Amino acid sequence: MSENSQHEAGKAFFGRRKGKPLRDRQARNLEEVLPALAIDPFGPSPDDLRSLFAAEVNTLRLEIGFGGGEHLLHRVREEPATGFIGIEPFVNSVAKLLGQVEGAEPDNLRLYDDDAVAVLDWLPAASLDQIDLLYPDPWPKRRHWKRRFVSQVNLDRFHRVLKPGGRFCFASDIDSYINWTLLHCRRHGGFSWQAKTxxxxxxxxxxxxxxxxxxxxxxxxxxxxxxxxxxx
Known part of the structure; x- marks a missing residue:
C-alpha cells in the first residue's frame, strides 16, 4: 500500500480508541465540557483561524496526539496569546485533560477527539505557526511502519497548513522513527532541519x-x- 492511499483505505494512524472504563465524572466531562472546547472539522473552514478562540491570539499552534495533556496544558498556560488546537483520539487521554481544566476551560484552547487528518484537511492554507508531534505511536514492527503519522502525504498536509517559516517539531525515543522522520522530511523537500550540532x-x-x-x-x-x- 502506498503512503498516499493509507488513510483513504481506512488505515488509521492511531491504535485503540479506549482503555479502561471511565469514571462517572470523566464520562460527564466528555458529555459536558468537551463540547464547549470541540471544533467541527466537517463544517465550513474559518477564514481566520483566530476566530475559533475567545482569547485574542496572535499565533496558532497544533498538537497532534496530546496524550494526557501534560505538554499541551503547560503551553496553553505559558502562552495565553497563542491559540492551541489539541488532537487526541484516545478517549481516556481526552478525559484526563478535561479533568484538569474542568470549571476553568482555557479560552485559547480547542480540541478534537478523532483523526488528525480530518483537521489538517479542514484547516485553511498557511494558517499555523507550529505543529507539534510529540512521542507519536511508533508502530515499531516493520509491517506497521506504513501507519506512522510521518509520511509523504501527511508532510504535504503539514506543508499546506503551515505559514512560511512555520515550525514542525517532532520528539521520539524510538531510533527507527527518528531516522524515518529525518529521511521523510529530507525526501519531501519542503522542510529544513534546524540542527547544527x-x-x-x-x-x-x-x-x-x-x-x-x-x-x-x-x-x-x-x-x-x-x-x-x-x-x-
Missing part, C-alpha cells in the same frame, strides 16, 4: 515540561531526540 537535537525544547511517555522512556533506558524543521 548533535546537541541541538538531543536538547529538549525551551521550557520543556516533559511527558509521561518521556518519563517511561527514561525508566527503560532510552534517550530522546527533539527535531525541529522549518517550512521552506
Amino acid at each position: 548533535a546537541g541541538d537535537w538531543l536538547t529538549p525544547y525551551d521550557n520543556w515540561p516533559g511527558t509521561r511517555y518521556e518519563a517511561k522512556a527514561r525508566r527503560e533506558g532510552r534517550s530522546s531526540a527533539y527535531l525541529t524543521f522549518l517550512k521552506i
Whole structure:
C-alpha cells in the first residue's frame, strides 16, 4: 500500500480508541465540557483561524496526539496569546485533560477527539505557526511502519497548513522513527532541519515540561531526540 492511499483505505494512524472504563465524572466531562472546547472539522473552514478562540491570539499552534495533556496544558498556560488546537483520539487521554481544566476551560484552547487528518484537511492554507508531534505511536514492527503519522502525504498536509517559516517539531525515543522522520522530511523537500550540532537535537525544547511517555522512556533506558524543521 502506498503512503498516499493509507488513510483513504481506512488505515488509521492511531491504535485503540479506549482503555479502561471511565469514571462517572470523566464520562460527564466528555458529555459536558468537551463540547464547549470541540471544533467541527466537517463544517465550513474559518477564514481566520483566530476566530475559533475567545482569547485574542496572535499565533496558532497544533498538537497532534496530546496524550494526557501534560505538554499541551503547560503551553496553553505559558502562552495565553497563542491559540492551541489539541488532537487526541484516545478517549481516556481526552478525559484526563478535561479533568484538569474542568470549571476553568482555557479560552485559547480547542480540541478534537478523532483523526488528525480530518483537521489538517479542514484547516485553511498557511494558517499555523507550529505543529507539534510529540512521542507519536511508533508502530515499531516493520509491517506497521506504513501507519506512522510521518509520511509523504501527511508532510504535504503539514506543508499546506503551515505559514512560511512555520515550525514542525517532532520528539521520539524510538531510533527507527527518528531516522524515518529525518529521511521523510529530507525526501519531501519542503522542510529544513534546524540542527547544527548533535546537541541541538538531543536538547529538549525551551521550557520543556516533559511527558509521561518521556518519563517511561527514561525508566527503560532510552534517550530522546527533539527535531525541529522549518517550512521552506
